[in-house]
Amino acid sequence: MGKKVANNTITAPRGFLAAGLHCGIKELGKPDLGLIVCPSGVIAAAVFTTNKIFAAPVTISRQHLKSRTVYGVAVNSGNANACTGPKGLSDAVKMCQVTASQLKVDPHRILVASTGIIGHALPIDKITSGIKVAAAKLSSSTSSGLAFAKAIMTTDTKPKQAVRRLRISGSKITIAAAVKGAGMIAPNMATTLCFITTDIAISKALLQKALKNAIGNSLNKLTVDGHQSTNDTAIILASGLAKNTIVTRQDARYKKFAAVLADLCDDLACQMAADAEGATRMFKVVVNSAATKAEARKCARSIAEYDLVKCAIHGSDPNWGRIISAAGSCGVKLNPRKLTCKIGNITVFRNGRPVKFNPKAVGRIIAAKQHTITVNLGAGKASDFCYGCDLSRQYVTINADYHT
Numbered sequence: 001m002g003k004k005v006a007n008n009t010i011t012a013p014r015g016f017l018a019a020g021l022h023c024g025i026k027e028l029g030k031p032d033l034g035l036i037v038c039p040s041g042v043i044a045a046a047v048f049t050t051n052k053i054f055a056a057p058v059t060i061s062r063q064h065l066k067s068r069t070v071y072g073v074a075v076n077s078g079n080a081n082a083c084t085g086p087k088g089l090s091d092a093v094k095m096c097q098v099t100a101s102q103l104k105v106d107p108h109r110i111l112v113a114s115t116g117i118i119g120h121a122l123p124i125d126k127i128t129s130g131i132k133v134a135a136a137k138l139s140s141s142t143s144s145g146l147a148f149a150k151a152i153m154t155t156d157t158k159p160k161q162a163v164r165r166l167r168i169s170g171s172k173i174t175i176a177a178a179v180k181g182a183g184m185i186a187p188n189m190a191t192t193l194c195f196i197t198t199d200i201a202i203s204k205a206l207l208q209k210a211l212k213n214a215i216g217n218s219l220n221k222l223t224v225d226g227h228q229s230t231n232d233t234a235i236i237l238a239s240g241l242a243k244n245t246i247v248t249r250q251d252a253r254y255k256k257f258a259a260v261l262a263d264l265c266d267d268l269a270c271q272m273a274a275d276a277e278g279a280t281r282m283f284k285v286v287v288n289s290a291a292t293k294a295e296a297r298k299c300a301r302s303i304a305e306y307d308l309v310k311c312a313i314h315g316s317d318p319n320w321g322r323i324i325s326a327a328g329s330c331g332v333k334l335n336p337r338k339l340t341c342k343i344g345n346i347t348v349f350r351n352g353r354p355v356k357f358n359p360k361a362v363g364r365i366i367a368a369k370q371h372t373i374t375v376n377l378g379a380g381k382a383s384d385f386c387y388g389c390d391l392s393r394q395y396v397t398i399n400a401d402y403h404t
Contacts, residue, residue, distance in 0.1 A: 008163040009145020013174040013199040015040055015239035017138040020151030023130025025078035025116070025123055033130040034151035036195055037072035037103060037138055042237040044070040044111065045208035047215050049232035055082035056092040057112040058233060064096065064108050068204075073111040073195060073235060074099040074131060077152050077180070081114040081122050082230040091122045098128045102135035113233045115154055115180065115193050149178040152193050156180050160271040164264045168253045171244035173200045175261055179219075179268045192219055194234035194268065200257060201240035202247040209250075210258040211236045218265035222273055222387040223305050236261075269387055274369065279389035282370045283313060287327075288383045289376040295332040296384035299377065302330035304388030314390035318362035320348040327375055338378025344371050 011018050017037045025032040046065055048058050064070070074095045081088045096110040103110075114122070137144070149159035163176040181192040196211070215234050240246070247254050273282035285303045290296035303309055306326035312319040320341050327334065327341075341349040344365035348357050365371050 005142070007142045007145065008176070009142050009161055010036060010148060010176045010178050010195060010197045011140045011142070011145035012163050012176040013197045013239060014241035015042075015199060016197045016237070017140050018144045018148040019134040019137040019139065020144070020147030020149070021130060021134055021137065023076075023133070024126035025076060031147065031151035031153070032076055032078045033127060033134055034075045034148040035072060035099065035131065035134045035138060036075075036148060036197065036237065038237060038239050039071070039103070040239060040241065041069040041071055041109075042239050043068070043202070043204045043207060044235060044237050045204060045211045046111070046233060046235045047212055049230060051230050051232070053083065053230050055080055055114060055231040056084060056088035057081055057095075057114045058231060059089060060092040060096065061111045061113065061233065061235070064111055067106075067109045069109060070111060070237065071103050071105045071109050072099055073113065073237070075113045075152050075193065075195070076116075076122070076127055077114075077154055078116040079114060079120055079122050080116045080118045080231050082118045084119065084121055087121055091124045094124055095127060095131065098131045099135070102132060111235060113193050113231070113235070115152065115231050118230060145176075145178070152178065152180040152195075154180060157275055160268060160275065162264045162267040162271070164260045166256065166260050168200065168242075168247070168257060169244035171242045173242050173244065173257065174198065175200075175264055177264055177268055179272060181272045192232050192234065192272070194219060196234070196236040196261075196264070197239070198236065199239045199242040200247065201242060201244050202238055202254075202257065206247060206250065206254055207236060207238055210254070210261050213258060214262040214265040217262055218269040219272070221385060222269045223301055270370075273387045273389050276389040280314065280392055281366075281368065282387060282389045284370070284372045284385055284387055286372060286374045286383065286385045287377060288374065289338070289378050289380060290382040290384070291333040291377075291380040293382040293384055295379075296377075296382045297386070299327055299330050299332045299375065300384050300386035302326050303373065303375065304386040307391055310388065310391035313366055314392050316363045316367040318343060318348060318357075318359050318366060320354075323373060323375065324349060327377070332377065333379040335378035338376065340376040340378070342374040
């Protein structure tokens with residue numbers, strides 16, 4: 001008898017069911033509707049887009065998060081339900097109502113998320129019919145978890161998932177996630193829908209704190225094209241079914257959970273960068289010796305978003321001048337006489353002057369699937385980082401052809 005394959009989808013933690021299917025929003029039968037459900041109820045926390053123009057599902061989920069207990073999330077892809085006025089709000093509410101009716105719970109205890117084209121009304125009749133079919137397919141199986149991960153995709157080329165397992169208070173804890181996002185990505189949050197499930201018993205306040213910190217050091221450190229979305233949503237659901245002694249203080253147990261959650265989210269961010277629209281490689285920009293952490297963050301993001309840097313990386317070109325130019329033009333404090341840059345482990349610019357290096361060796365570093373650029377500003381002791389990806393011809397093709 002073969003070895004049992006571990007479930008590494010969002011249904012891995014105790015208590016969670018999922019489904020994903022095609023309801024008719026997208027063409028060619030592509031999956032476009034998903035459900036995550038915990039029949040026993042969960043506590044929920046979330047972070048959302050900071051764009052001042054935000055979608056109807058963001059408005060409704062913010063309201064419904066006030067509920068002490070939540071029972072599920074309804075998600076559609078292919079249509080953002082953003083900039084759709086009062087009808088958009090009523091459609092988001094309708095998604096919650098129909099999901100709630102299938103679970104026999106209060107609609108205010110259902111969360112909702114959407115992603116896709118902005119400014120189009122939802123085909124709400126197709127979605128509500130799809131929710132009813134999806135509710136009948138709910139399962140804790142690996143295949144159902146994967147079906148959900150596929151249903152939330154837009155221009156993603158593959159589903160993105162992660163799972164972590166740990167012990168707290170002698171109990172086995174599982175954290176699992178599915179995320180989508182490939183373009184229109186910039187801090188804060190990117191065009192991201194992120195759903196995390198866990199069976200830890202933890203207070204709502206600490207769950208929110210752990211999520212905010214984890215997203216802040218992962219998905220909020222990713223930029224593909226410098227553009228925020230209207231729909232960015234990251235939701236974490238905790239069933240408490242691991243039966244650990246509930247975590248209510250920022251003690252060692254909380255710190256362990258928070259660290260593992262942060263590692264899982266970092267994994268998701270790297271998967272997103274690697275699958276960004278048209279991307280052939282990803283990179284990490286680390287800025288050290290900045291005057292403040294905010295300036296380190298600003299500089300790292302500026303380098304990662306600098307189109308000429310992104311194009312050079314696409315061409316495996318060790319053009320350190322573009323990196324230095326980006327650092328110098330972003331408005332942070334730096335000491336030109338101490339400014340230093342490394343690509344991988346090779347120094348290409350030191351203390352304000354070029355140094356001799358092997359261009360072919362640096363080109364090979366850049367040509368790898370991922371590499372790190374390190375810049376020292378010589379202005380202080382603060383550090384931060386940002387993830388980015390190359391800018392290819394395919395990115396232009398995808399966004400030129402994407403119907404709006």
